[in-house]
Amino acid sequence: MATKNEALLQRLLATFRVEADEHIKAMASGLLALEKMAPGQEAAAVIETVFREAHSLKGASRAVNLLSVESLCQALESVLAGLKNGRLAVSLPLLDLLLRAIGALGEQLADGAAASPAVKPAHAALIRQLDRSASGLLPPAGVAGTPVDAPLPPPAHAPQAVLPEAGAGSVRIATAKLDAVMRQVEELLSPRLAARQRALELGEAAATVAAWKKTRLQVQPALRRIERAALRANGAAPANGGKEVQKVLEYLDGEHRFIATLEDRLRRLNKSAARDQRALAGMTDGLLDDVREMQLLPFASLFDLLPRLARDLAREQGKEVELVLRGGDIELDRRILENLKDPLIHLLRNAIDHGIETPAARRAGGKPALGTVTLAVSQPDSGKIELVVGDDGAGIDGPQVAAAARKLGLAVDCDVETLSLVFQSGLSTSPIITDVSGRGLGLAIVREKVERLGGSVAIESKPCAGTLFRLVLPMALATFRGVLVRVGEYLCAIPAVGIERVARVASQDIRTVENRDAVLMGDRLVSLVSLGDVLEMPPTAANDKRPVRPVVVLGRDEARVAFRVDEIVGEQEILVKPLGPQLARVRNVAGASMLGTGQVVPVLNVADLLKSAARDIAPRRAAAPVELAPGTKRSVLVAEDSITSRSLLKNILESAGYAVTTAVDGMDAYTTLRSAHFDVLVSDVEMPRMDGFDLTARVRADKQLAELPVVLVTALESREHRERGIDVGANAYIVKSSFDQSNLLEVVRRLT
Numbered sequence: 001m002a003t004k005n006e007a008l009l010q011r012l013l014a015t016f017r018v019e020a021d022e023h024i025k026a027m028a029s030g031l032l033a034l035e036k037m038a039p040g041q042e043a044a045a046v047i048e049t050v051f052r053e054a055h056s057l058k059g060a061s062r063a064v065n066l067l068s069v070e071s072l073c074q075a076l077e078s079v080l081a082g083l084k085n086g087r088l089a090v091s092l093p094l095l096d097l098l099l100r101a102i103g104a105l106g107e108q109l110a111d112g113a114a115a116s117p118a119v120k121p122a123h124a125a126l127i128r129q130l131d132r133s134a135s136g137l138l139p140p141a142g143v144a145g146t147p148v149d150a151p152l153p154p155p156a157h158a159p160q161a162v163l164p165e166a167g168a169g170s171v172r173i174a175t176a177k178l179d180a181v182m183r184q185v186e187e188l189l190s191p192r193l194a195a196r197q198r199a200l201e202l203g204e205a206a207a208t209v210a211a212w213k214k215t216r217l218q219v220q221p222a223l224r225r226i227e228r229a230a231l232r233a234n235g236a237a238p239a240n241g242g243k244e245v246q247k248v249l250e251y252l253d254g255e256h257r258f259i260a261t262l263e264d265r266l267r268r269l270n271k272s273a274a275r276d277q278r279a280l281a282g283m284t285d286g287l288l289d290d291v292r293e294m295q296l297l298p299f300a301s302l303f304d305l306l307p308r309l310a311r312d313l314a315r316e317q318g319k320e321v322e323l324v325l326r327g328g329d330i331e332l333d334r335r336i337l338e339n340l341k342d343p344l345i346h347l348l349r350n351a352i353d354h355g356i357e358t359p360a361a362r363r364a365g366g367k368p369a370l371g372t373v374t375l376a377v378s379q380p381d382s383g384k385i386e387l388v389v390g391d392d393g394a395g396i397d398g399p400q401v402a403a404a405a406r407k408l409g410l411a412v413d414c415d416v417e418t419l420s421l422v423f424q425s426g427l428s429t430s431p432i433i434t435d436v437s438g439r440g441l442g443l444a445i446v447r448e449k450v451e452r453l454g455g456s457v458a459i460e461s462k463p464c465a466g467t468l469f470r471l472v473l474p475m476a477l478a479t480f481r482g483v484l485v486r487v488g489e490y491l492c493a494i495p496a497v498g499i500e501r502v503a504r505v506a507s508q509d510i511r512t513v514e515n516r517d518a519v520l521m522g523d524r525l526v527s528l529v530s531l532g533d534v535l536e537m538p539p540t541a542a543n544d545k546r547p548v549r550p551v552v553v554l555g556r557d558e559a560r561v562a563f564r565v566d567e568i569v570g571e572q573e574i575l576v577k578p579l580g581p582q583l584a585r586v587r588n589v590a591g592a593s594m595l596g597t598g599q600v601v602p603v604l605n606v607a608d609l610l611k612s613a614a615r616d617i618a619p620r621r622a623a624a625p626v627e628l629a630p631g632t633k634r635s636v637l638v639a640e641d642s643i644t645s646r647s648l649l650k651n652i653l654e655s656a657g658y659a660v661t662t663a664v665d666g667m668d669a670y671t672t673l674r675s676a677h678f679d680v681l682v683s684d685v686e687m688p689r690m691d692g693f694d695l696t697a698r699v700r701a702d703k704q705l706a707e708l709p710v711v712l713v714t715a716l717e718s719r720e721h722r723e724r725g726i727d728v729g730a731n732a733y734i735v736k737s738s739f740d741q742s743n744l745l746e747v748v749r750r751l752t
Helices: 002-036 044-065 068-085 092-110 120-135 175-187 189-233 242-294 306-316 334-355 361-366 400-408 415-423 442-452 606-615 643-655 668-673 692-701 720-729 741-751
Strands: 296-298 321-326 329-334 371-381 382-389 456-462 464-475 479-487 488-493 498-506 509-512 516-521 524-530 548-558 559-564 567-575 589-594 598-603 635-639 661-665 680-683 710-714 732-735
Touching: 002 044, 002 092, 002 488, 044 068, 068 092, 068 120, 092 741, 120 692, 175 242, 189 242, 242 296, 296 442, 296 488, 296 720, 306 321, 306 334, 329 334, 334 371, 334 382, 334 464, 371 479, 371 509, 382 598, 442 456, 479 548, 479 559, 479 741, 488 643, 488 741, 498 516, 498 559, 509 524, 509 720, 509 741, 524 720, 548 567, 567 589, 598 606, 635 643, 635 668, 643 661, 643 741, 661 668, 668 680, 680 741, 692 710, 692 720, 710 741, 720 732, 732 741
Parallel strands: 321 371, 488 598, 509 732, 524 559, 635 661, 635 680, 680 710, 710 732
Antiparallel strands: 296 329, 371 382, 382 464, 456 464, 479 488, 479 567, 498 548, 509 516, 516 524, 548 559, 589 598
16 A cells, blocks of 8 residues: 555656646746836736746645645745735845745755655745745845855756646646657658558559560561461461460460450559558658647747846846847747757857856947847748847957867868857867856857757857857657768768758869869859768779769858769658667768668768768879870979979979979960960969969960860968969869879879
């Protein structure tokens, strides 16, 4: 009997914690709303709501014998009663005390409060302070060494996968049970894909038989002629040879009827399979949509914990901050919401600590003393949500971020890369380490969490105008649209959410910039790599010789990379399965999926692919020797004003079997080009009389030289110089700081 009573008590406590969480959230929201009310504004309705919530929580705690919670609620109720009847006035110190009491209730629930009459000393002191306030005495500066405005974290337990109220038309259910049902329903995707595949295979079989029948009908007249000829040759009593011919002809007649019967059966089977597949797809999609609807929660359920956190952080740092929340009615998968809690808290802390200035600093900069942090949720399409966290603070100090990055040994190239460096683990611009920031982990956690959910995070910042973080996430987990690609003999699936475009690239459109392959996509130059090389698959040399290859362009933030593949197979819905604890983290692979054919394919991780490509964005093969006809050499003109660099380039190219002519500047090179034939021009950029950019432009404008390949080898490595080199028509742009003779030889070999 004791065991049954204990089990009942545990169930009651679990139910109570869910109910108590709702009461605590409602009380906190009401008190924060009360704090924002202007003097003279009617506050009776808000006070009444908070009073009722405290009273309900007191009754529920008494029902499960949680006397410590009941005692704190009783003290809260006394103060709220004084506010309700006008005996007490709403004041900031009093609201601070009430919010600390609500935080203490959350602590009791988070600690798994047991049915015990014992009250913690800190909570007992808080109850005494509430009692004094109810008697008309304002709370002192602090209790037990805790300042009045010390921030208290929101309840850590916060079970968010529950219905707001369990009434006649709703029922509470454990999230574990809901997740189990969701997993089983998602598993129905595999048989649905298999049914579709079977229907396709039956259709192909029916088409094959129909083609066979058509071919058979074409030879039917010839068979009849053979039959008549055999009868004439053997007369009325055919010999043995004639009997054999007759048997063959009779078999072929029967075969014709058999083909017709088989074709009819396949046609019926194909119709039945297609009908069953449509029915299964309809039921599966309907069931999956219904269960997903059960998993959806409004974003407002996540917003509840943020206003209190923003208030406490701002008061702790002496700042004035208004938190604006938009789009709370948009619904999202509960599992994604739960994983977004930490990133949102980190972004809010970052905005208040690093972004929003103190009131004095804001006034000095011509801004209002009250800073604004905005959290807006929108749904750009049916499969994604966009979460924007912005502030109107000081913005990100680019030079300061770059300096912090250099201390960590990170390379700093341009402004865009500087902004993205704030996501690096360990990088912080805070001069000191506090309990709020300074360790350089917050934004790294944000990116890691978002990428784990299959999303992306981008950052925008303007000095003195503020910073904006843009998070794009899928609406649901587990299933998504994926693009199947073939690399060599293997199939891989890439999440469609990370794909910007697919295209076909011709060999002559490939450029070389900074010793790396690149291709122009629209008005932007994008690095080009082989997906097989990034995945470390065996090389497919035969396919590399194709003049046109399909590419998949993946993007995240400002990073864009085009991955060369052998075939774009198609797009379909994919169910992602984890690889198991033995392969919990495999670089470039997010999981696996089973196709309708039963084949298991890896699901690639877009973020990892971009990182892998960045580490070695164009794996280089050793330059092959130049294949020339006996006694002939391909000719190269080298334009370089430095005698040392000119001699170096000349020796490298001559050692590889090229005939090399040199020019001392751009004007000399252009004159030489007009008087002799060359297969490629290798030029410096900074030269007297005519620089490499002008030389390239002059070559492209000359009808006789327009098709001549041009390779620029220069010390100018900024993005603007690279883009200018491409604009004037250079086929390759090699930076001297990362110069490698094998890179130069490979580029020249490919262009000649």
